[in-house]
Amino acid sequence: xxxxxxxxxxxxxxxxxxxxxxxxxxxxxxxxxxxxxxxxxxxxxxxxxxxxxxxxxxxxxxxxxxxxxxxxxxxxxxxxxxxxxxxxxxxxxxxxxxxxxxxxxxxxxxxxxxxxxxxxxxxxxxxxxxxxxxxxxxxxxxxxxxxxxxx
Amino acid sequence: xxxxxxxxxxxxxxxxxxxxxxxxxxxxxxxxxxxxxxxxxxxxxxxxxxxxxxxxxxxxxxxxxxxxxxxxxxxxxxxxxxxxxxxxxxxxxxxxxxxxxxxxxxxxxxxxxxxxxxxxxxxxxxxxxxxxxxxxxxxxxxxxxxxxxxxxxxxxxxxxxxxxxxxxxxxxxxxxxxxxxxxxxxxxxxxxxxxxxxxxxxxxxxxxxxxxxxxxxxxxxxxxxxxxxxxxxxxxxxxxxxxxxxxxxxxxxxxxxxxxxxxxxxxxxxxxxxxxxxxxxxxxxxxxxxxxxxxxxxxxxxxxxxxxxxxxxxxxxxxxxxxxxxxxxxxxxxxxxxxxxxxxxxxxxxxxxxxxxxxxxxxxxxxxxxxxxxxxxxxxxxxxxxxxxxxxxxxxxxxxxxxxxxxxxxxxxxxxxxxxxxxxxxxxxxxxxxxxxxxxxxxxxxxxxxxxxxxxxxxxxxxxxxxxxxxxxxxxxxxxxxxxxxxxxxxxxxxxxxxxxxxxxxxxxxxxxxxxxxxxxxxxxxxxxxxxxxxxxxxxxxxxxxxxxxxxxxxxxxxxxxxxxxxxxxxxxxxxxxxxxxxxxxxxxxxxxxxxxxxxxxxxxxxxxxxxxxxxxxxxxxxxxxxxxxxxxxxxxxxxxxxxxxxxxxxxxxxxxxxxxxxxxxxxxxxxxxxxxxxxxxxxxxxxxxxxxxxxxxxxxxxxxxxxxxxxxxxxxxxxxxxxxxxxxxxxxxxxxxxxxxxxxxxxxxx
Numbered sequence: 001x002x003x004x005x006x007x008x009x010x011x012x013x014x015x016x017x018x019x020x021x022x023x024x025x026x027x028x029x030x031x032x033x034x035x036x037x038x039x040x041x042x043x044x045x046x047x048x049x050x051x052x053x054x055x056x057x058x059x060x061x062x063x064x065x066x067x068x069x070x071x072x073x074x075x076x077x078x079x080x081x082x083x084x085x086x087x088x089x090x091x092x093x094x095x096x097x098x099x100x101x102x103x104x105x106x107x108x109x110x111x112x113x114x115x116x117x118x119x120x121x122x123x124x125x126x127x128x129x130x131x132x133x134x135x136x137x138x139x140x141x142x143x144x145x146x147x148x149x150x151x
Numbered sequence: 152x153x154x155x156x157x158x159x160x161x162x163x164x165x166x167x168x169x170x171x172x173x174x175x176x177x178x179x180x181x182x183x184x185x186x187x188x189x190x191x192x193x194x195x196x197x198x199x200x201x202x203x204x205x206x207x208x209x210x211x212x213x214x215x216x217x218x219x220x221x222x223x224x225x226x227x228x229x230x231x232x233x234x235x236x237x238x239x240x241x242x243x244x245x246x247x248x249x250x251x252x253x254x255x256x257x258x259x260x261x262x263x264x265x266x267x268x269x270x271x272x273x274x275x276x277x278x279x280x281x282x283x284x285x286x287x288x289x290x291x292x293x294x295x296x297x298x299x300x301x302x303x304x305x306x307x308x309x310x311x312x313x314x315x316x317x318x319x320x321x322x323x324x325x326x327x328x329x330x331x332x333x334x335x336x337x338x339x340x341x342x343x344x345x346x347x348x349x350x351x352x353x354x355x356x357x358x359x360x361x362x363x364x365x366x367x368x369x370x371x372x373x374x375x376x377x378x379x380x381x382x383x384x385x386x387x388x389x390x391x392x393x394x395x396x397x398x399x400x401x402x403x404x405x406x407x408x409x410x411x412x413x414x415x416x417x418x419x420x421x422x423x424x425x426x427x428x429x430x431x432x433x434x435x436x437x438x439x440x441x442x443x444x445x446x447x448x449x450x451x452x453x454x455x456x457x458x459x460x461x462x463x464x465x466x467x468x469x470x471x472x473x474x475x476x477x478x479x480x481x482x483x484x485x486x487x488x489x490x491x492x493x494x495x496x497x498x499x500x501x502x503x504x505x506x507x508x509x510x511x512x513x514x515x516x517x518x519x520x521x522x523x524x525x526x527x528x529x530x531x532x533x534x535x536x537x538x539x540x541x542x543x544x545x546x547x548x549x550x551x552x553x554x555x556x557x558x559x560x561x562x563x564x565x566x567x568x569x570x571x572x573x574x575x576x577x578x579x580x581x582x583x584x585x586x587x588x589x590x591x592x593x594x595x596x597x598x599x600x601x602x603x604x605x606x607x608x609x610x611x612x613x614x615x616x617x618x619x620x621x622x623x624x625x626x627x628x629x630x631x632x633x634x635x636x637x638x639x640x641x642x643x644x645x646x647x648x649x650x651x652x653x654x655x656x657x658x659x660x661x662x663x664x665x666x667x668x669x670x671x672x673x674x675x676x677x678x679x680x681x682x683x684x685x686x687x688x689x690x691x692x693x694x695x696x697x698x699x700x701x702x703x704x705x706x707x708x709x710x711x712x713x714x715x716x717x718x719x720x721x722x723x724x725x726x727x728x729x730x731x732x733x734x735x736x737x738x739x740x741x742x743x744x745x746x747x748x749x750x751x752x753x754x755x756x757x758x759x760x761x762x763x764x765x766x767x768x769x770x771x772x773x774x775x776x777x778x779x780x781x782x783x784x785x786x787x788x789x790x791x792x793x794x795x796x797x798x799x800x801x802x803x804x805x806x807x808x809x810x811x812x813x814x815x816x817x818x819x820x821x822x823x824x825x826x827x828x829x830x831x832x833x834x835x836x837x838x839x840x841x842x843x844x845x846x847x848x849x850x851x852x853x854x855x856x857x858x859x860x861x862x863x864x865x866x867x868x869x870x871x872x873x874x875x876x877x878x879x880x881x882x883x884x885x886x887x888x889x890x891x892x893x894x895x896x897x898x899x900x901x902x
Contacts, residue, residue, distance in 0.1 A: 015445075015447075016410075019447050020447065023445060023446055023447040026377075026446075027385065027445040027446055027447065028445065030379060031370075032370070032373070032376070032377035032379070033369070033370015033371065034370070035374075035376070035519075035520070035568070036376060036521065037519050037520075037521070037601065037836075038601045038835050038836050039600065039601055039835075040601075040835055040836075040837060042835060042836035042837050043519070043836050045519060072370070073369060073370035074369070074370050074371075076369075077369075080365060080368055080369045085368045085369065088364070088368045089360075089364050089365060089368055092360055092361045092364050092802055092806070093364075093368075094226075094361075094363075094364055094367035094368065095226030095227070095228075095806060095810055096224075096225050096226035096518075096519065096520075096566070096567060096568050096569045096570075097226070097363070097366070097367030097372050097566065097568075098374060098518075098519040098520045098566075098568030098569060099519050100367050100368060101370045104368060122844065123844060123845035124845075126844050127843060127844075128843075128844075129519070129836060129841050129843060130519070130813070130844075131517055131518060131519045131569050131571075131814065131841060132226045132519075132569065132810045132813075132814075133809060133810035133811065133812065133813020133814050133817075133842070133847070134806070134809070134810060134813075135813055135842075135843075135844040135847035136809050136813075136847055136849070136850055137806070137809070138844060139844065139847070
């Protein structure tokens with residue numbers, strides 16, 4: 001049994017400490033917004049925030065984040081009012097949508113660190129995979145979210 | 152038009168949730184702030200005491216309109232485009248439209264009331280538009296008839312608009328919700344005529360935001376992976392690494408001793424697969440499934456298990472060997488797919504024959520959502536939750552495997568984390584049903600790892616094609632002779648095609664719009680043990696590369712501009728759209744402008760599903776590339792001119808061109824499935840590389856629509872002309888001609 005702080009609440013979860021945070025969130029805590037895509041930290045569909053930093057939860061042992069503040073897509077905002085979510089809605093970014101939780105979490109972490117990212121910043125930081133190929137709109141939505149974020 | 156009403160209680164339907172059986176937990180339910188559908192898309196949004204006008208449309212007293220969607224949502228926006236078609240005729244207020252999936256069980260019980268529920272071939276609009284317009288038009292006329300009866304005025308004096316019925320002469324109005332219950336009882340003597348595109352006020356006019364977006368930005372959209380059920384068990388699966396191999400032995404006891412493991416199930420035993428269609432991929436492949444209380448417990452127990460397989464001779468096969476067979480087959484005659492004039496004789500008498508061979512590899516769909524399905528099998532009822540492109544096929548597969556009637560199968564169709572043709576087969580459903588059976592009817596979700604997903608695909612098939620041509624004094628082709636060898640399009644490992652010609656695999660060649668007096672095409676099937684299947688633009692996605700590369704080579708040999716050369720080859724073709732698109736895309740992209748060495752533009756034309764004059768989608772593409780001296784390729788821009796006749800929603804249409812471009816640039820640069828020792832080498836995104844954001848070109852799509860009755864699809868054609876546009880651009884940039892894919896296998900350095 002370990003205790004995790006997710007979206008501002010403490011949860012006691014019955015997993016071994018080496019269980020990936022991804023599967024702990026999904027199967028043990030019922031938070032399925034965080035997605036499994038590759039299991040080897042390649043695709044970013046499982047991106048969450050750990051103490052504000054983007055982290056790929058498929059290779060993060062649950063035991064390693066005890067005591068940390070974990071934020072998932074479910075906790076990014078209560079009502080999709082985060083500037084990144086609003087920009088995503090404004091530009092209708094998602095197609096199938098499976099990768100988009102990870103994209104949004106990676107973007108939110110980037111903007112928190114760098115409120116006005118350049119295209120080069122985006123290229124370097126947003127390394128998540130989208131098979132539907134929504135990259136053009138993701139880039140536009142990142143710039144839109146940056147514009148709409150009060151610094 | 153006259154009409155009469157009859158009371159029929161059954162026509163009053165209270166539309167509530169849970170067509171799928173009401174088993175799901177409360178988690179994930181609830182409509183997000185602005186989503187007009189449920190996170191579990193097979194469930195109806197709360198619509199209070201609505202009247203069902205027909206199987207597609209329910210209208211509630213508060214004017215909420217529920218529209219059922221009979222196509223799969225895998226990124227293309229059908230929850231928006233399909234209701235838009237209904238709404239065009241229904242003349243309803245779009246802001247009050249809600250959507251849910253049509254129910255495949257009801258379809259079984261009510262004589263195929265939802266018609267074509269399989270999604271593929273870029274056919275959602277092409278195939279369902281007429282009957283959805285009809286459903287909307289019929290409902291509108293019945294609403295008008297109900298109002299006319301209430302006011303005792305001729306129905307012709309009633310106007311329907313924005314969910315309101317108006318009698319102008321007397322100034323009276325009624326809301327749809329006020330007459331819906333009575334409209335449901337109206338029987339029309341004659342179905343109304345449909346609007347023609349020139350009469351549309353909504354389709355192709357408004358840019359409509361997607362209904363499903365809010366669910367896809369807060370993590371609430373439920374994909375197959377996300378299905379939650381009371382007592383749900385998780386199965387991790389390992390299939391035969393060599394396609395068709397048998398299971399020899401495995402250590403079930405060791406796995407069962409591990410924490411959380413409930414059982415170990417063997418699949419693929421003799422007689423266990425109850426398939427009726429002899430296709431490879433819908434069989435139960437030999438496999439071991441560890442069933443546990445969580446996926447991670449199941450997967451780690453499976454990974455620790457020692458499994459032995461009997462590979463027979465299949466373990467000696469390779470993609471290299473199959474490609475060699477295909478190339479060797481190009482030296483002999485095949486089954487004839489097209490014969491105009493006498494190309495072989497014309498080549499024999501020519502002073503010079505241009506003779507090149509082009510090769511295309513197997514490709515994996517690489518849907519972002521790994522494969523999975525959930526099933527619960529009880530004596531008289533089978534439930535399946537699955538991200539399927541075809542719930543009717545899922546229903547059939549489940550009924551076969553469980554031994555129940557189709558109307559006893561309930562398919563809860565989830566959101567799909569990508570489809571691209573892979574989620575049409577039902578192999579996922581068959582496994583889940585069999586595992587639930589083995590577990591005494593408990594609900595089980597069978598999850599494929601990314602590696603299993605990559606290594607057990609129904610791949611884009613491979614092919615090699617030899618192109619020969621002779622040119623006349625004016626440099627234009629007098630003869631073209633194509634020999635084509637490859638795997639057949641359908642998923643059939645066992646059976647070669649009829650007469651040895653697979654016309655579907657010769658798409659864009661047998662129907663080529665180029666005017667050549669002597670034109671012959673032959674096909675030789677190469678049977679392999681590697682399953683292949685539908686893949687975003689089957690055959691077209693590789694044949695455009697072959698013929699458009701060859702035409703480019705001929706233009707160079709003739710010393711002509713590749714655009715002018717194509718336009719001349721199209722002279723006399725029955726559909727002017729082809730030439731118009733080339734001209735348009737050349738103008739928009741500045742094709743032919745002077746660029747420094749290392750940069751280049753390539754042009755190409757394509758179609759989906761075929762070059763059928765005045766039908767389907769035609770597309771012309773210009774790619775602008777930059778090749779560094781070190782040989783690194785960056786596709787900088789992709790300009791697309793397209794003619795799909797008419798468009799329902801430009802927002803989604805544009806998104807499809809953008810997305811297909813990303814997929815096609817990635818496949819051109821990197822993608823290839825390799826088989827060695829009978830098994831797929833690539834397993835995950837580290838060795839099967841997908842395009843990422845830093846490599847995304849700037850995509851601009853220009854509609855050049857010919858209107859009329861032409862309706863093309865948009866999911867697939869974006870992968871067609873794109874590929875040769877890129878490789879022709881690489882030639883323009885470097886002088887290096889690409890005759891096989893992907894580009895990662897080529898040395899593109901220059902100095």
